[in-house]
Amino acid sequence: MSIAQNIVSIVDETLAGEKYQRLREVVVDVGELVAVVPESLEFCYMVITEKTKFQDSKLTIRVLPLVGKCRKCQAESKVERFDFVCAKCQARDLEIIQGEELHISHLEVD
């Protein structure tokens, strides 16, 4: 709920100086490792925007898979089932390069 509230207030701030008729869509990137359930975030967004100027706008959540970069061999590989191991050299020394995002990418307005 708190995340949905943060989204709405950022959208509101962003659109404050813009000329637009209607907010159509908010596109959010959520990393696989972030503790967010897309369905419940969508539901919270719907509840919060109901009967406001953002009513009927759509929240689109793009889930970004976990990708790590090995500190030993520099290879980049997808992290499967949260097992943080390098797919190439098997080292357990991965830096996360994707999968921790929680940000608003862009908005679509009419």
Place this chain on the structure above:
Amino acid sequence: MSVVTVERKILKKNDEIAGENRMIFRNHHLFTLNMLSSPGSGKTTLLEKTLAQLPKEIKCAVIEGDVQTDNDARRIEKYQVPVVQIVTNGGCHLEAKLIQDALDNFKLQDLNLLIIENVGNLVCPANYDLGEDKKIVLVSTTEGDDKPLKYPSMFRVSDVLVINKIDLLPYVDFSLEQVRKNALQINPDLEVFEVSCRTGEGLENWMKWLVTATRGR
């Protein structure tokens, strides 16, 4: 139709306040813990045992986070430490702003250690930085040893894993080896302690770690 680029972190505001908290803690040489777990893993009991065993010269304060009631704060008051209860009224996690507001109740210059007991929840609190030095996650042997796999985010962001209620191991289908394996697969840097708050077993290692870390600040 037109596109408006935003590219902003959703929890930026919380992260900024957490950064301010971190500066406040640094300036006061205050070591800070954020304790996390499901409801019933034994956060408050570990806190009580810890307060009872802390050396006299370490001055500790406690922030209790709960959805309802001040029961936990009342348990902690008995140990004669300053304690603030934050009741979130339904909120499932603590946020950096709540911590910053609570700090007004303490004389920070007199303290060495601040322990924050978060709301019992293994999901949302993982996303909210409070400005703490270390996140401590607890799992008890009456839960499944696959908890780390079910809540990977929490185990990835934590620094220390405390496995509690090891006195109950003979009666439950919980494998210490398996929970360690599951947790370390997600976060190889986790420091692991196995304890029983009831019998006191293993607490000396936890206390040693905590006292050393606090004195190092």
